[in-house]
Amino acid sequence: MLGIQAAERRLFDVSRKQCQGPCGLLHDEIFFHKATRAGYIYPARSNVCQACQQEARDTEKFRDRFLVKCRSTRRHHARKLGIPVEVLESEYGWYLPRMAHEAEHVYGNGCQGPCGRSFSGMANGHHDLTLDIIDRDAPPVYGANTRWICMTCNRSKGKRSLAEMARLSVCWARWNIWKKKFDIDNWAGTMFEGLVQRIS
Ligand SMILES: [Zn+2]
């Protein structure tokens, strides 16, 4: 029987290599993809571990998604406003990288409209994110007169005045505080106890 230390030594008795990516850890060589170029596989392996490579690719894809989304959002608004995309960018500050950065931020932090809900809980992910022109009678200056809100808030805005939207925000804020408390209670078991009382 091998002692634990001996077993560990045997397990790790393979050639190891230090990742040159963010983790910087010493890994088993198998954790580094074989370097490929134009379809040929070289015996040499990548200097960045598999996990660091994967994470970099995922982050990039996530960023790209917001860029693609912002490009189509901008095109859509340009058509609706009757202002060319180039003018929206140069005169009104609709600069794609900034838009994508802010869209990503709001996606992570919640709707900027009355509901303030988190996007991760919504059914359609980043499709639920829309760019709202707050005051449609004022110039559409990006950042000053725009905000990223969810589809539901955007739809409900169509029928309401800005004052009504402000009143709705107050209602949502109170509800969100209640919800947060409820979620905590839920974990503490009160909801479950209530349920048991109701069905027994
Ligand atoms: Zn790594």
Ligand SMILES: [Zn+2]
């Ligand atoms: Zn919302």
